[in-house]
Amino acid sequence: MQLGMKMASPRIGVRLAACLLNISEGRKRDVVEKVAKAALCQDNGQEHPQITVLNVFSDYDYNRSVITIAAPVDKLADGVISACTEAFQSIDMAAHVGIHPCLGAVDLVPIYPLSNVGVQECGTVARNIAEHLSLCVPGCSIFLFGQADLPNRQSLVQRRKQLNWFNRRVLSAARVVADVGSAPTSRYGLTGVGASPYVMNCNVTVDTQDLGTAKKIARSIRGSSAGGLKGVQSMAFRHNGQIEIACNVESFDDPGNPLATYEGSEYVSYCILGKTYYYVSPQIIEASIKKLARDHGINTVGAALVGFTPEECMRCAAYALTKGVGEFWRIRDGVFM
Numbered sequence: 216m217q218l219g220m221k222m223a224s225p226r227i228g229v230r231l232a233a234c235l236l237n238i239s240e241g242r243k244r245d246v247v248e249k250v251a252k253a254a255l256c257q258d259n260g261q262e263h264p265q266i267t268v269l270n271v272f273s274d275y276d277y278n279r280s281v282i283t284i285a286a287p288v289d290k291l292a293d294g295v296i297s298a299c300t301e302a303f304q305s306i307d308m309a310a311h312v313g314i315h316p317c318l319g320a321v322d323l324v325p326i327y328p329l330s331n332v333g334v335q336e337c338g339t340v341a342r343n344i345a346e347h348l349s350l351c352v353p354g355c356s357i358f359l360f361g362q363a364d365l366p367n368r369q370s371l372v373q374r375r376k377q378l379n380w381f382n383r384r385v386l387s388a389a390r391v392v393a394d395v396g397s398a399p400t401s402r403y404g405l406t407g408v409g410a411s412p413y414v415m416n417c418n419v420t421v422d423t424q425d426l427g428t429a430k431k432i433a434r435s436i437r438g439s440s441a442g443g444l445k446g447v448q449s450m451a452f453r454h455n456g457q458i459e460i461a462c463n464v465e466s467f468d469d470p471g472n473p474l475a476t477y478e479g480s481e482y483v484s485y486c487i488l489g490k491t492y493y494y495v496s497p498q499i500i501e502a503s504i505k506k507l508a509r510d511h512g513i514n515t516v517g518a519a520l521v522g523f524t525p526e527e528c529m530r531c532a533a534y535a536l537t538k539g540v541g542e543f544w545r546i547r548d549g550v551f552m
Contacts, residue, residue, distance in 0.1 A: 230331040231532050232288040232340065233269075234295045235414070235522065237323035238280050238302045239311050239404075241273040246305045247280045253301035254284045254294035255541040266294040267535035270522045271544045276454050278313025279322070281416065283522050283544075285532035288332045292344050295324060296351060299344075299406075303352045308404035314452050315461075316380050319404035325361075325371070326410040328487050329529040337410035338362025345408040349396035352403070357395040360409035364394070371409060372448060378405065412466035413528070416521035417497045419460045419504045422514045426451060429458040432507045436462070436500065444481070444495045444503060457516065460504055466492040466525060485526055494525070 236254075240246050251268045263286075270283040284294050299321045306320035324344060326337040341363035348355055358378065360371040369377075378391065391399055399405045421429055429451035438445045446465035451458055468490055481499035484491050501518040508515050523531060535543040 229533070230288045231285060231329040231529060231536075232291050232332050232337055233283060233285040233327050233329050233413075233528055233532065234291060235323075235325055235327070235416075236282045236284060236295065236298055236302075236321070237317075237325075238282065238306060239278065239308060239313065239317045239320050239322050240302070240306050241278045241280045241313070242275055244273070247271060247273055247282070249305060250280075250298050250302045251282050251544065252542075254282070254298035256297055257293075262541045263290070263294060264539060264541075265290045265536065267532060267541050267543050269528065269531050269535060269543045270547060272521045274315070276313070277315035277452070278311060279315050279317065281521055283528065285329065285528065285535070287536075288328075288336060288340060291326070292340055292347070295326075295344055296347050299324065299348055300351050303355060303403055307402050309401040314454070316450075317404075318378065318380060318399075319356075319406040320402070321355075321406045322404075323371075324406060324408040325414065326363075327413040327525075327528075329413075329525070329532055330487060333488055333490075334362050334410055334412055338365075341408050341410040345395040348406075348408075353397070354400050355396045355403045355406060356391075356393040356399040357406050357408050359394045360407055361411040363409040371407060371411070374407065374409075412468070412492050413494070413525040414466065415464040415494065415497070415524060417462045417464055417500050417518065418521065419462070419501050419518045420454065420516050421458050421460060421504070421508050422516045423458055423508075424453070424456070425513075426453060426458060428511050428513065429460060432504060432511070433460050435507055436460075436503050438465075444500065446493070447495055447500065462500055464494055464497070464500065466494045468492050483524070492525070497524070 255262045257263050266286040273280040302321045308320040326341045345357045360374040433449040433451040437443045438447050446467045448463040482493040505515045
């Protein structure tokens with residue numbers, strides 16, 4: 216994906232972070248937009264000048280939306296708390312139906328560094344968001360992950376496994392103890408709040424209805440599998456009459472290996488505060504799935520990046536905030552080719 220107009224880089228010293236807010240609503244456009252607009256609204260009703268919503272992605276079958284909110288790190292929590300509060304008011308988890316696993320009306324609140332900010336500070340922001348939400352929305356229930364989960368710093372994958380993410384009945388189990396807030400309720404469910412290096416979402420559609428084969432392909436590209444792609448987690452879902460292989464693509468640093476291990480390969484690198492991070496490019500993910508699918512006599516029929524790469528997110532945030540564009544998602548098609 217190439218930028219259609221020149222994007223600003225952050226001014227030296229500008230400290231930017233982002234939240235890829237996941238909510239369990241993708242079918243009611245008015246509800247999703249209310250949540251997105253709430254991120255921009257100050258207490259006085261005016262638009263917050265230092266917060267922007269970069270992207271709003273909704274999926275009908277998943278009944279899920281991802282809203283990308285960006286701001287200076289010390290302002291981000293204001294927008295995220297406002298958006299989450301609106302989502303809790305508007306979404307009843309007890310009535311939710313969708314094919315994507317989820318536990319909460321506000322399902323996931325991940326905080327990512329974009330420029331001049333470390334993941335530890337993002338973890339502090341995430342913990343503050345969790346504490347404020349428990350006060351703003353009595354009855355909400357929160358678990359922490361990544362840099363917000365102290366002292367263990369367990370990853371989102373680890374925490375979801377502990378909570379049996381695929382089984383919503385976990386919410387009524389007495390053994391579920393929230394890290395912050397109340398015990399889970401049927402209306403609000405259970406919300407994950409945390410921080411880590413940037414995570415992209417990249418989805419590839421395969422032209423088959425054979426879910427078993429698609430799951431084998433998804434397993435093959437996971438970073439946890441022999442020969443898989445480092446930092447990639449993947450699942451296969453029936454989607455629009457075909458099957459979509461949905462991938463979370465983590466950024467990672469690897470001090471145990473020399474830079475040459477990743478430079479010049481399928482991994483893309485970027486730097487924040489002198490630390491180099493890597494991630495698998497969406498093109499390599501699509502090509503890998505295409506090859507595996509072809510080995511099973513299946514074609515791929517398209518790929519979609521949900522939102523941005525880390526660099527694109529940083530550049531779009533810098534542009535939107537410099538230009539004072541709060542609802543960047545509405546002009547995004549005019550900015551990108």
